[in-house]
Amino acid sequence: MDMKVSKKKLGLKERYRLMTRDLGWDTTYQPKDKVLPYVGYEGIKIHDWDKWEDPFRLTMDSYWKYQAEKERKFYAIIDAHAQNNGHLNLTDARYLSALKIFLQAISPGEYAAHKGFARVGREFPGVGTQVACQMQAIDEIRHAQTQIHAMSNYNRYYNGFHAFADQRDRIWYTSVARSFFDDAMSAGPFEFMIAIGFSFEYVLTNLLFVPFMSGAAYNGDMATVTFGFSAQSDEARHMTLGLECIKFMLEQDPANVPIVQGWIDKWFWRGFRVLGLVSTMMDYMLPKRVMSWREAWNIYGVENGGALFKDLARYGITPPKGWDDAEKGIDHMSHQFMLGLYQWSFGTAFHSWIPSDEDMAWLSAKYPDTFDKHYRPRWNHIRKLAAAGTPFKNYGLAKLCQTCQLPTVFTEPDDPTLTCHRETTYKGEKYHFCSDGCQHIFDNEPEKYIQAWLPMPQLFQDPIKGDLGEWMKWVSLIDGKDNGDYAGSEDQQHFEAWRGLATTNQ
Amino acid sequence: MQIDLRTVAIEPQRQAFDHLVRSFGNKPASRYQEGSYDIQAAENLHYKPTWDPEQDLYDETITRVVMHDWYALKDPRQFYYSTYTLARARQQETAEANFSFVETRALADMLPPELRAVALAVLVPLRHAAWGANQHNAFICGYGFGTAFTQPCMYHAMDNLGIAQYLSRLGLLLGDTAALDAGKRAWLDDAAWQPLRRYVEDCLVVRDPFELFVAQNLVVDGLLYPLVYERIVDAHLSSRGGSAVAMLCQFMNDWFDETRKWVDAVLKVAAAESEHNRAVLAAWVRDWSGRAASALLPVVELALGPQADEAVAEYVAALSARIVKAGIPA
Ligand SMILES: [Fe+2]
Ligand SMILES: [Fe+2]
Numbered sequence: 001m002d003m004k005v006s007k008k009k010l011g012l013k014e015r016y017r018l019m020t021r022d023l024g025w026d027t028t029y030q031p032k033d034k035v036l037p038y039v040g041y042e043g044i045k046i047h048d049w050d051k052w053e054d055p056f057r058l059t060m061d062s063y064w065k066y067q068a069e070k071e072r073k074f075y076a077i078i079d080a081h082a083q084n085n086g087h088l089n090l091t092d093a094r095y096l097s098a099l100k101i102f103l104q105a106i107s108p109g110e111y112a113a114h115k116g117f118a119r120v121g122r123e124f125p126g127v128g129t130q131v132a133c134q135m136q137a138i139d140e141i142r143h144a145q146t147q148i149h150a151m152s153n154y155n156r157y158y159n160g161f162h163a164f165a166d167q168r169d170r171i172w173y174t175s176v177a178r179s180f181f182d183d184a185m186s187a188g189p190f191e192f193m194i195a196i197g198f199s200f201e202y203v204l205t206n207l208l209f210v211p212f213m214s215g216a217a218y219n220g221d222m223a224t225v226t227f228g229f230s231a232q233s234d235e236a237r238h239m240t241l242g243l244e245c246i247k248f249m250l251e252q253d254p255a256n257v258p259i260v261q262g263w264i265d266k267w268f269w270r271g272f273r274v275l276g277l278v279s280t281m282m283d284y285m286l287p288k289r290v291m292s293w294r295e296a297w298n299i300y301g302v303e304n305g306g307a308l309f310k311d312l313a314r315y316g317i318t319p320p321k322g323w324d325d326a327e328k329g330i331d332h333m334s335h336q337f338m339l340g341l342y343q344w345s346f347g348t349a350f351h352s353w354i355p356s357d358e359d360m361a362w363l364s365a366k367y368p369d370t371f372d373k374h375y376r377p378r379w380n381h382i383r384k385l386a387a388a389g390t391p392f393k394n395y396g397l398a399k400l401c402q403t404c405q406l407p408t409v410f411t412e413p414d415d416p417t418l419t420c421h422r423e424t425t426y427k428g429e430k431y432h433f434c435s436d437g438c439q440h441i442f443d444n445e446p447e448k449y450i451q452a453w454l455p456m457p458q459l460f461q462d463p464i465k466g467d468l469g470e471w472m473k474w475v476s477l478i479d480g481k482d483n484g485d486y487a488g489s490e491d492q493q494h495f496e497a498w499r500g501l502a503t504t505n506q
Numbered sequence: 507m508q509i510d511l512r513t514v515a516i517e518p519q520r521q522a523f524d525h526l527v528r529s530f531g532n533k534p535a536s537r538y539q540e541g542s543y544d545i546q547a548a549e550n551l552h553y554k555p556t557w558d559p560e561q562d563l564y565d566e567t568i569t570r571v572v573m574h575d576w577y578a579l580k581d582p583r584q585f586y587y588s589t590y591t592l593a594r595a596r597q598q599e600t601a602e603a604n605f606s607f608v609e610t611r612a613l614a615d616m617l618p619p620e621l622r623a624v625a626l627a628v629l630v631p632l633r634h635a636a637w638g639a640n641q642h643n644a645f646i647c648g649y650g651f652g653t654a655f656t657q658p659c660m661y662h663a664m665d666n667l668g669i670a671q672y673l674s675r676l677g678l679l680l681g682d683t684a685a686l687d688a689g690k691r692a693w694l695d696d697a698a699w700q701p702l703r704r705y706v707e708d709c710l711v712v713r714d715p716f717e718l719f720v721a722q723n724l725v726v727d728g729l730l731y732p733l734v735y736e737r738i739v740d741a742h743l744s745s746r747g748g749s750a751v752a753m754l755c756q757f758m759n760d761w762f763d764e765t766r767k768w769v770d771a772v773l774k775v776a777a778a779e780s781e782h783n784r785a786v787l788a789a790w791v792r793d794w795s796g797r798a799a800s801a802l803l804p805v806v807e808l809a810l811g812p813q814a815d816e817a818v819a820e821y822v823a824a825l826s827a828r829i830v831k832a833g834i835p836a
Contacts, residue, residue: 010678018674018683018686019670019671019674019675022686022690023633023634023636023637024637025634025690025693025694027707027710028694028707029703029704029707029708030707030708030710030711034710034711035707035710037557038557038558041556041557059668059671060594060598060664060667060671061598061602061668061671061672063664064591064595064597064598064668065595065598065599067595068591068594068595071587071591071592072592074588075588085514085516088514108547111547111653112547114660115546115564115647115648115656116648118647118648118656119648121644121648121663122641122644122645122648130641130644131667134640134644134660134663134664134667135664137644137647137648137660138587138661138664141587141657141660144541144545145537145540145541145586145588146587148540149537149540149541152522152523152535152540155520155522155523156518156519156520156521157516157518157519158519159519161523162520162523162524163523163524163525164523165523165524165525165544165545166524166525168547169547169549169550170549170550175550175552178550178552182547182551182552182553182563183552183553185555185563186552186553186554186555186556186557186563187556188556448556449553451552451553451554452552453550453551453552476524494519498514498516501514501516502514
């Protein structure tokens with residue numbers, strides 16, 4: 001007896017619908033606004049969550065299968081890297097400064113993204129949206145963990161990695177990235193999606209990961225290359241999610257357009273300021289450079305960003321407000337920031353250094369309009385001071401920007417000889433900003449930004465060694481080991497000695 | 507130049523990251539420790555959430571459970587992303603093999619019709635309950651405090667989704683899309699399912715992450731999984747020729763055996779922490795377990811009929827013993 005019932009052949013899309021959005025239902029025992037209390041207050045109007053297009057269709061069984069495959073490879077490689085002293089393959093231990101900044105400032109951001117996506121994975125009404133967000137939530141904890149695991153072995157041999165958890169919360173420069181992620185997480189679910197899905201995944205990931213991972217490859221850092229490549233297919237999913245989310249908001253109601261535009265303006269500038277750190281890593285901290293910050297910007301900022309905004313133009317979205325100011329800052333920012341880092345290197349848990357002749361030749365070739373004119377003379381001056389045994393140290397930290405938390409070291413968009421500084425007085429209190437972009441962000445939400453925690457400005461300005469010592473203890477910075485010039489550092493001595501052991505017969 | 511770096515014996519400068527040395531002593535840390543401890547921002551949070559300015563971004567006071575150290579709630583499985591994913595990848599391979607075994611041998615078609623009807627009636631609507639569980643665990647991960655406690659909840663949420671998807675496939679295999687439609691109608695309208703749906707929806711408005719942990723992961727799952735998969739699927743259906751259904755549910759059985767150890771470990775530590783915690787946990791258990799038992803009774807009746815009462819009572823007793831063993835007073 002043939003009992004076979006003929007089954008409908010399900011298309012992929014229909015099958016995925018059954019595996020995800022068909023699982024949900026409209027609650028009747030509890031009102032919607034109590035189940036999903038945060039979805040309305042930002043003013044975004046969604047009329048039909050069913051119009052959400054799944055940016056990718058991945059059921060959990062395939063997710064586990066694909067991800068496990070990648071995990072196996074990743075850990076096999078970093079285990080081998082640790083066992084075989086892979087760190088001695090680095091071009092030079094100067095390279096590690098970039099990694100230290102990454103672990104202290106960026107990996108905690110991966111974790112914050114994990115938490116934030118778990119939250120929006122619960123708070124959005126559409127099941128399709130929720131599932132996509134939840135997958136990003138679990139991916140992001142993966143990124144935080146693979147980064148920590150990849151850098152764990154460097155921590156065993158080099159300074160500056162050991163206190164990343166303390167420094168994430170306390171040291172001054174990490175609050176640039178921390179405030180970015182705290183800002184995103186304290187926003188509503190829709191703004192969070194623009195902050196992370198657009199600014200972090202679109203603006204930052206391209207400009208951060210691609211050049212950074214190629215930088216790692218160029219400089220012999222297999223551990224970092226491995227986590228970069230391993231994260232790539234996750235990132236592809238995250239970018240399509242971010243883009244789908246923007247489009248969905250724009251398509252649902254024309255009243256959403258100005259709100260989304262405001263967020264794009266804000267989060268472009270927020271993201272761009274975090275990239276101040278990246279520009280410096282690229283132009284100064286890679287012993288063997290892949291491309292300049294300017295070149296990366298031309299490809300990933302101008303070309304990719306341009307294409308994105310051309311695509312969004314049909315909804316009435318225009319390029320972010322700060323775009324032109326950003327463009328004007330590109331040829332300056334890495335130099336301005338590295339000069340800052342060098343003079344405050346007593347307060348950083350990584351090393352900086354004076355660029356060599358060869359470095360300066362590269363910088364002047366990559367930045368023909370700015371380096372020789374504005375920055376070479378300053379480096380030459382600093383070099384003279386160092387040669388005379390009186391290295392340049394600035395124990396007074398410049399004012400920190402209330403919004404982006406960077407020291408106000410940047411110049412006016414149209415006058416590179418003039419430091420840019422803006423002020424707003426709010427409720428009788430004066431607040432300082434590095435740029436128009438940051439001032440606008442503050443002025444739109446002053447009640448939020450007056451809460452910003454500014455990392456220890458008083459103590460830091462204080463040149464008294466005792467207080468500085470206390471501050472260093474508080475941020476778990478070991479003076480003379482973690483900080484200062486790379487030249488003469490323990491990292492340099494160790495790396496050269498260990499490499500010597502490997503390359504000579506002693 | 508290819509240099510043989512392995513031959514170089516060099517002394518490490520330190521064993522582990524500072525925060526791990528402080529917690530576990532000066533020795534190499536495990537990957538679980540590296541990936542779990544102190545990786546949530548702890549100090550100098552910049553802004554209050556605009557969605558609830560009463561809260562901090564990471565706020566341990568939104569639950570009534572009080573822990574001196576939230577990282578004490580560790581996962582005995584020591585799951586971090588990699589070990590979690592590898593474990594589930596192996597299980598999904600088995601599940602895949604089971605599904606294709608049933609499919610290629612057309613075992614579903616050989617099921618006695620009354621057993622197929624019971625399997626569909628009980629299991630298919632549960633895909634919605636599993637989705638509810640996913641919502642709760644995503645919530646606990648999102649708003650709970652401390653990675654040791656919250657990270658396994660993200661894994662649990664994805665497991666809940668995976669289970670909802672396996673149940674959907676089971677429905678398609680035993681009964682086509684019509685079975686999923688019927689299951690959803692039952693979930694929404696049939697009297698037998700309303701108490702359970704109400705339980706899930708009431709949980710959707712609980713915003714204390716630890717209370718949700720108790721209501722979902724301890725109480726309702728603590729009854730539902732053994733009652734449905736052990737008692738109904740493995741015992742009742744299998745003994746009547748429905749072992750194909752048991753094969754399709756192996757993932758859920760294995761999953762419950764594994765995850766209950768984690769749930770118990772978390773509760774044990776939280777209860778051992780203080781008299782206050784024990785009282786809070788006991789009150790939650792009281793509130794939710796009576797409701798869970800009566801919500802599951804009509805579901806169990808769909809399969810066991812008049813024996814449902816006895817079965818539910820038996821598993822309620824087993825759960826109570828489990829809870830007492832975890833140090834929560836009755
Ligand atoms: Fe990431
Ligand atoms: Fe700024």
